[in-house]
Structures are given as C-alpha cells and as structure tokens.
Amino acid sequence: MSRLAVKVGALELRNPVLTASGTFGYGLEYDDFFDVAELGGICTKGLSLAPRAGNPPERICETPASMLNAIGLANVGVEAFCREKLPKLRERGVTVVANIFASSTEDFVAIAERLEAEAGVHALELNVSCPNVSHGGIEFGKDPRLAAQVTAAVRKASKLPLWVKMSPEAGDIVAVAKACEDAGADALTAINTIRGMTIDVDAERPRLANRTGGFSGPALRPIALRIVWDLAGAVSIPIIGIGGISTWRDAVEFLLAGATAIQVGTASFADPCAAKKVLDGLASYCEKKSTTAAALVGRARG
C-alpha cells in the first residue's frame, strides 16, 4: 500500500481515502461490510461539548443526483465519544479525525482539550461550516477574521494536526482559507455542503422541517472540484477534497486538481462499501499507471 501513502502536513496516512463527517457515524457501524482500518481515516460525526438530539423530521430529502440533509448535528457529545467510541476505534487501529463544532471559541477549545487527553485521535477537523444549526459553526466559516480566531485558539490548545472545513457559502472562500492557514491550520477540508431547498408541491410547504438543508452528492462535485482547484492554488497547506466523490475516478479528479487526500461522503449512504471501493479502484489505477497517489496531486494544474 506504500504506493498510496500520503502526508497531510505531518500526519502520514496509509492512503488518501477518508470518509466524511456525518456520513459514516463513528466508524463502528461497518463491521459487517469491511475493515474500516484499511481506509486512510474516518472523520467522526461532528462532536459537540454536550450531546445533541438534532432537528425534528423531516431531516432528509432526495434531490436530483443529490440530497438535502438537516440533521442538526445530532451526536453523542465529546465525553461519550471518548468513553464509548474511541476505545473501540483504537482497538481496531482506525485513523481517527475528530470533527468538532461549537457555537463559541471557548467551547471549540474545551472540546479540543478533552480530545487532546485521549490516545487514538490523529487529527481535529474544525467544522466551521455546518449550515443546519442556528448557532453552529457556519458564522465562523464565512468570515476570515472569525475563522482565524477560532483556528488560532484551537491551535494554541491542541498539538493535534488541525484541519479546518471550509464553507462554500463564504463570500470569499480564498480569504477564509488564507486566514486559517495564517492562524496555524495544518490542512483545509473543502467543501462542506451548501444550503438548498425543496418544496412539496402537494402540501405547499418546504419538505424539510428546517426548511433548508445541506446539499450533497454527485451533483455537488463540479462546484467542490472548482473550489479545491482555487484553494490549492492559493494556500501552501494540503487540501482534503470532498464533494460528491462516489468512485475512484472522482477521487483521482480531486487529486489531480490539487487535493492531497479525499473524503467519501453521501456515496456511503448509497453503498456502505463506497469508500472501500474508491480505495481499491485507486490502488488498481496507481498500479496500472505505475504511479503513486502523492504523484497525482495537482498534476492537472500543468
């Protein structure tokens, strides 16, 4: 597998295929399907300081080659994660990226400090881009100054590699990315979902109780790829590409655009083995082309 190994900053991953936060639970639900430890890593469901029940139904809706979700960051909370989930992930040898979110810088820091005390967390991913909660991270993610502030605060509190997940809803996403880089981020994950909406014509009401939901899936892919391309040309820290990746070919597109690693998201809903298939496909491709994953990074940029 060394053909597939990549470095995201100081963090070495056995391969560039990760699963996206919110689409892969806590990585413990897949025992019947494949060995999750084979992946480059998993990003956990977004963790908050206290457990959260989430939004009322309907929370999800299918849209053309895509879906909307407004789960509302339902999660067990960082404490239960550390006590009940993390030991099992550690035992299985899974590379764990803890996705965390909060409505204040203080809470971001508190969650980071709690995770710092545990073995088995390999990186933090700051969710400053969830569109589905009223006081979630997205306000941080739209404003370069706020994004830098929360990044710097967590940077100071934690020695773990720090990834910041970008919102496509930022007015100037390159400015947010540069601000996070300057504030000490080790990598940027791009992109989170973008808000969408659908209305039930018969009921004459929005289908989602939250009215809007995060738009994800294959239909989002060209937008995500364009943003990855833009960011890869603007910052010198690694980019983790995400947005509608369903097959190994999609993954290669993101690598060629300049992503160092990728995350498989919504595709895992359609097929729980999607990330494993992306990984196997990428392995065969690199073998056939006598190349490495790292060598593909940015190769389409000329």
Next chain:
Amino acid sequence: MLARAQLTAPLLRRESIGDAYHVLTFDVGKDLGAAPGHFVMVRGAEWGDAPLLPRPMSYLGGGATPSILIKVVGEGTTRMARAEPGEPFSLLGPLGVPWRAPGAGRRPILVAGGVGVAPLIFLARALAAGGKKPVAIYGGRTKKDLPLDDELSALCELHVTTEDGSRGTAGRVTDVLDGLLAEDAEVFTCGPDRMMAAVAGICARRDVPCEVSVETPMACGYGVCLGCPLPSSDGGYVYACTQGPCMDARRIDWSRA
C-alpha cells in the same frame, strides 16, 4: 447476530397488481435470515447517480428469494415498477428490529393499511406455520388500494374496509377494530402514520398491547445518517432504522408524529 449483508442480486420476477402495486422477488441464492418485520434497502445496481439513495422496504417474504411489495410513489419506485427479470439490484439487509413474538395467550390482530400489508403478510405466514390463524383488518381508500388481499385472506380471518365503500365495510380500519378488540388481544399494525396513530390510540385506551412498523425517509438504513427520527414519548427521538421499524406504539409521541 444478524448476518446482514450488502449484495447484488438479479430480479427473479415482478408481478403487477394494478398500475400502482408490484411484488418484486429477488434471487439472492442464500437465506440471510430475514424475519417478519425486518427491512431491506433496495436500489437498482445500474441506476447510476439518480435515483441516488436506496429505498427502505419491508420484506414481504424472506429466504433465498426475498420479496418486497412496492407502491409507485416517486422516481425510485417508478424504476422498480419497470424492472425486468435479470436486472441487478443492490440489496442491503436484513435490517432493523423485526416484529416481537406475540405474547403467550394473546390473540394477535393484524391491522394493515394499503402497502403496509407487506410485513403483516410475512408475519401472518409465520403465525400460520405455527398453526395460528389471526384476525386481520385491511383498509384502503378504494378496492384498488388493497394489494395482496387474497393472500391475507388465505392466512387470516379477514375484515376489509374501504373509505368509499367499494369493498367490505365502508369506513376505516379503526371502525372495525373497536368491535374486535378483546382484552386478550395484541395488535400489530403497519400503514399510514395517521392510521397507526388512531390504532395506537384505541389500543392505549383499551389497554391492549400494540406494535407498529413505522416508515420514514431514510438514507442509510443502519444508524448512520440519522435521517429517520420519529418524535418519542420521552421528548426526544427514536430512529426508525435501528430502534425500529417495529416497536411498541407507546414509544412514539403520536401527537408530534
């Protein structure tokens, strides 16, 4: 432990019941142990990027050739309704919590609404195998909304209701249920939410146990997407995929459902 698996299996046959209802039977080649009340996530293996998500379907039958009953409501079920034998489908199952075993000394009453009859026929077959002939009440808007009524009739002492009176008693399942509900009864119901809420209400009033099989939109089917909550009676949520689809009706706050 359940041997749940994701596999690709060809459609063995499709039987149409009017325009709106179809029974799809798949050739899985081995028995994965689906019990009455379990569900399966179904998606055409060649659908590409759309429809994107698999559809949660209760098993109508299990074994090596499991079947589902579909009602055409959207793009996914439209594609299923046109599928020809041999077409590959991706099946992820068996999933969820099946029907609980009827209590000792209790007389099961099955209450079905439209396409919700599927998991109840599977249950009735299991009861028949154990020498029991339960009472069943089957309701639909019109006589066209009672797919597989003949099959249910062969397994149960069947009462039919239609809202327009085109078959059986004119009215709703609840109109008949009230009269049939003895103290030793135990109700198993699947159908539209409003029907199940009314059935659950009657059972609660009469202090009779009631088990429901719920249906919600769902992306994954195994507890990851968290897209399938129902308001629970403790003020939070229960998830249809891992805490259901079959559960005690009292776990759901029907006033918020």
